[in-house]
Amino acid sequence: MAQTEVLNETSYGKSRLLEQAILPVWLNQRAISNKGYIGLWISMAVIIATFQLGAGGVAGLPLSTVLITIFAANVLLGVVMAMTADIGTEHGISFAVYLRAPFGTVGTHIPSITRGVVAAIWFGIQTYLGALALNGIFAHMTGFDNWVPWYIGFAVLQVANTAMGIRAVELLAKIAAPAILAISAWMYFTLDNLATASGKDIWTFVGDAEMSVVALLVANMAFWSSLAVDIPNITRFIKVESGTKNFFKRNKNIFAAQFLALPVVQVWIAFIGAISFIAAGDWNPIAVIQSQGAGFTLVVLLVMVVLAQWSTNTSANLIPAALTFINAGAPWINYFMGLVLAAIVGTIAMPWLILDHLFTYLSFYGGMLASLGGIMICDYFVIRRRRLNVPDLFEEEGQFRYFGGWNPAGLIAWAVGGVLAVAFIDYSYLVGFPVGFGLYYLLMKAWVLPRFKQDEVEHPDMDKYLATSIDRNWVYVEGNGMVQMETSAIPAHALAREDL
Numbered sequence: 001m002a003q004t005e006v007l008n009e010t011s012y013g014k015s016r017l018l019e020q021a022i023l024p025v026w027l028n029q030r031a032i033s034n035k036g037y038i039g040l041w042i043s044m045a046v047i048i049a050t051f052q053l054g055a056g057g058v059a060g061l062p063l064s065t066v067l068i069t070i071f072a073a074n075v076l077l078g079v080v081m082a083m084t085a086d087i088g089t090e091h092g093i094s095f096a097v098y099l100r101a102p103f104g105t106v107g108t109h110i111p112s113i114t115r116g117v118v119a120a121i122w123f124g125i126q127t128y129l130g131a132l133a134l135n136g137i138f139a140h141m142t143g144f145d146n147w148v149p150w151y152i153g154f155a156v157l158q159v160a161n162t163a164m165g166i167r168a169v170e171l172l173a174k175i176a177a178p179a180i181l182a183i184s185a186w187m188y189f190t191l192d193n194l195a196t197a198s199g200k201d202i203w204t205f206v207g208d209a210e211m212s213v214v215a216l217l218v219a220n221m222a223f224w225s226s227l228a229v230d231i232p233n234i235t236r237f238i239k240v241e242s243g244t245k246n247f248f249k250r251n252k253n254i255f256a257a258q259f260l261a262l263p264v265v266q267v268w269i270a271f272i273g274a275i276s277f278i279a280a281g282d283w284n285p286i287a288v289i290q291s292q293g294a295g296f297t298l299v300v301l302l303v304m305v306v307l308a309q310w311s312t313n314t315s316a317n318l319i320p321a322a323l324t325f326i327n328a329g330a331p332w333i334n335y336f337m338g339l340v341l342a343a344i345v346g347t348i349a350m351p352w353l354i355l356d357h358l359f360t361y362l363s364f365y366g367g368m369l370a371s372l373g374g375i376m377i378c379d380y381f382v383i384r385r386r387r388l389n390v391p392d393l394f395e396e397e398g399q400f401r402y403f404g405g406w407n408p409a410g411l412i413a414w415a416v417g418g419v420l421a422v423a424f425i426d427y428s429y430l431v432g433f434p435v436g437f438g439l440y441y442l443l444m445k446a447w448v449l450p451r452f453k454q455d456e457v458e459h460p461d462m463d464k465y466l467a468t469s470i471d472r473n474w475v476y477v478e479g480n481g482m483v484q485m486e487t488s489a490i491p492a493h494a495l496a497r498e499d500l
Contacts, residue, residue: 015330015331015394015396016330016331016396017100017105017330017393017394017395017396018330018331018394018476019326019327019330019331019333019334020334020335020497020498020499021094021322021323021326021334021335021338021497021498021499022093022094022096022097022323022326022327022330023476023497024091024092024093024236024390024467024473024474024475024476024482025088025092025093025236025237025497025500026092026473026474026475026487026490026495027092027240027242027468027471027473027487028473028487028490028495029237029495029497029500030092030236030237030238030239030240031166031167031170031237031239031500032166032170032234032237032238032239033238033239033253034239034252034253034256036170036173036174037234037238037253037254037256037257038256038257038260038261039170039173039174039176039177040169040170040173040234040257040315041257041258041261041262041265042173042177042180042181042261042265043172043173043176043177043180043307043308043311043312043315044173044227044311044312044315044316045261045262045265045266045269045312046180046181046184046265046269046308046311046312047126047269047308047309047312048126048129048130048133048284048286048305048308048309049125049126049129049223049355050223050266050269050270050273051269051270051272051273051276051283051284051285052273052283052284053070053216053219053220053223053270053273054066054070054269054270054271054272054273054274054277054283055273055274055276055277055282055283056209056211056216056219056283057069057070057211057216057270057274058205058206058207058274058277058278059207059208059209059211059277060206060207060208060209060210060211060212061206061207061211061212061213061216062203062204062205062206063202063203063205063271063274063278064203065213066216066270066274067267067270067271067274069213069216069217069220070216070220070263070266070267070270071263071264071266071267072217073216073217073218073220073221073223074220074221074224074262074263074266074267075259075263076221077220077221077224077225077228078258078259078262078263080228080373080377080433081224081227081228081231081254081258082251082254082255082258082259083377083380083381084228084229084231084232084373084376084377084380085231085232085235085251085254085258086235086247086250086251086380086386087232087235087376087380088231088232088233088234088235088236088237088238089235089236089238089240089250089251089254089468090250090386090388090466090467090468090469091236091388091390091467091468091474092236092467092468092473092474093232093236093388093390093393093474094230094232094233094236094323094327095112095115095229095230095231095232095233095320095323095324096108096112096116096230096323096324096326096327096328097327097393097394098232098376098380098388098393099111099112099376099410100393100400101379101380101384101388101393101400102375102376102379102407102409102410102440103406103407103410103411103414104400104401104402104403104405104406104407104410105393105396105398105400105401105405106404106405106406107402107405107406107407107410107411108327109327109328110411111372111410111414112324112327112328113324113325113328114368115226115229115230115320115324115369115372116320116321116322116323116324116325116328116342116345117321117345117349118226118365118369119226119230119316119317119318119320119321119324119342120317120321120342120343120345120346120349121345121346121349121351121354122226122313122316122317122346123155123158123313123317123318123321123342123343123346124346124347124349124350124351125346125351125354125355126309126312126313126317127151127154127155127158127309127313127346127347127351128147128151128351128352128355129305129309129355130150130154130305130306130308130309130310131147131148131150131151131154132147132150133286133287133290133301133302133305134147134150134154134302134305134306135147135150136286136287136290137290137298137301137302137305138150140290140298141298151347154306154309154310155343155347157310158310158313158314158318158343159318159339159340159343161310161314162313162314162318162319162322162339163335163336163339165498165499165500166234166237166319166499166500167500169314169315169319172310172311172314173311173315175307176307176308176310176311177311179303179307180304180307180308180311181265183300183303183304184268184269184272184304186300187272187285187289187304188271188272188275190289190292191272191275191276191279191280191285191288191289192275192279194279194280194288194292195275195278195279198279198280200278200279202274202275202278202279205278207277212426214426214427215426218366218426218427218428218429218430219366220266221366221370221429222365222366222367222369222370222428222429223266223366224262225365225366225369225370225373225429226316226320226365226369227316227320228369228373229369229372229373229376230320230323230324233319233320233323234315234319235254237500238253238254239253240253240468242468242469242471242487243468243469243470243471244469245466245469245470250468250469272285273285276288286301286304286305289301317342317346318339318342318343319499321338321339321341321342321345321346322335322338322339322341322342323338325337325338325341325342326338334498335498335499336498360425364422364425364428366421366428366429366432367417367418367420367421367422367425367428367429367431367432368414368418368421368422368432369432370417370421370428370429370430370431370432370433370436371413371414371416371417371418371421371432371433371435371436372414372418372436373433373436374413374417374432374433374434374435374436374437374438374440375410375413375414375417375436375437375440377437378436378437378438378440378441379410379440379444382441383441383444383449383454383457384454384456384457384460384465385456385460386466386469387456387460387462387465387466388456388465389454389455389456389465390465390467390474390482391474391481391482391483392455393482394476394481394482395481399452399453399454399455402448402452407448408443408447408448409440409443409444409447409448410440412439412443413435413436413439413440413443414436414440416435416436416439417431417432417433417435417436417439418432418436420432420435421435464484467484471486471487472484472485472486473485473486473487473490475490
């Protein structure tokens with residue numbers, strides 16, 4: 001195969017299914033190591049909004065109960081993440097591209113853009129919280145009090161960093177993770193001393209607000225439900241052990257992050273938020289400590305705010321949002337344009353209003369995304385048994401066209417699961433996931449599959465629909481479409497891509 005045949009950034013034509021940032025990532029393009037992925041999760045889990053989860057819990061439950069519940073929620077969600085992560089490690093494809101399988105090449109845009117908007121809103125929330133903290137610190141130091149310029153400047157900085165590619169995102173995480181953990185330890189001791197000075201015992205304190213263990217569990221599962229479905233956007237860049245069909249060997253570089261880094265750090269940050277609430281009646285420890293100190297204290301807080309929001313927004317919000325917008329606007333929307341669009345959407349959503357209703361917001365979108373997670377796991381593991389006709393994901397008239405580009409099984413299951421999750425909002429994730437899973441399975445088996453044959457379902461033992469498991473890559477070749485290719489056959493000049 002001639003080297004010039006491999007697709008480069010100038011050869012997409014006008015296909016609405018093709019753009020460089022949503023093409024499969026090859027094995028020799030996977031830049032994130034095991035330690036790098038752990039660092040990403042440590043830096044992502046430290047969010048100012050997590051403080052509010054801990055404070056909201058301890059307002060009505062004992063602190064020990066709050067911490068155990070938050071840990072359990074994140075371990076449960078880690079199981080979902082580890083399963084959907086395999087879509088990225090095995091096939092190297094993004095979340096929105098994968099959704100062409102259960103929803104159709106046109107239908108994918110409804111759930112994927114919904115997720116993209118949620119990610120963009122989270123970007124706005126994170127940027128707003130960061131801007132508030134930055135403004136508070138600098139207002140104290142200089143007298144200038146206006147959060148809007150800080151919001152704009154912080155948003156631009158994050159977009160610019162993410163536009164530099166996944167390696168720049170990973171580098172930021174490596175710098176941010178240890179610094180954030182060190183500062184958070186200092187925050188804990190500062191707040192614990194404040195609680196002691198005020199005569200409060202953090203372990204015996206119980207607030208009088210209405211809060212149940214189930215509500216706290218569901219809220220915390222909803223907190224990361226967005227990444228539980230679109231984690232392939234990140235895991236497609238993780239270094240993997242190729243040539244093995246063993247799920248655990250292939251995905252060994254994700255387990256420590258999903259089942260250790262995320263639950264432990266999430267509990268730790270929620271713990272600090274809870275202590276802040278107990279000590280000062282304010283869920284935001286940055287505001288509490290800021291009111292108590294000056295000089296060096298404010299500088300340390302500034303570092304915490306910038307690194308925590310920045311490192312989370314790049315990988316957890318900007319990239320997922322951008323990729324869904326690219327998928328919808330290909331080939332005219334590229335990676336940078338997708339990032340800018342995500343920032344604009346997140347700002348237009350006025351996140352400063354949403355923050356006042358965080359638990360309701362989490363339960364609402366958590367239920368919708370839980371249903372989507374159930375559909376993805378059913379489709380990938382039960383219907384297709386990890387095999388995927390990736391070439392047809394990029395074909396207008398391929399097997400994923402279904403009814404004019406729409407798969408009613410996915411759309412109906414998602415809608416019903418989402419509506420029921422919202423109707424039973426206190427149990428949203430626990431309702432949405434099984435309903436989406438079960439209804440999708442029934443509709444596919446009874447209605448869609450008899451009418452629209454899926455080759456990987458008809459031939460479940462064929463290795464031609466695997467990639468990493470058989471040490472192959474999905475490579476788009478002009479004139480031939482998507483083909484399987486050994487890593488050694490990919491020319492070095494073809495490795496560059498806009499999101500790497």
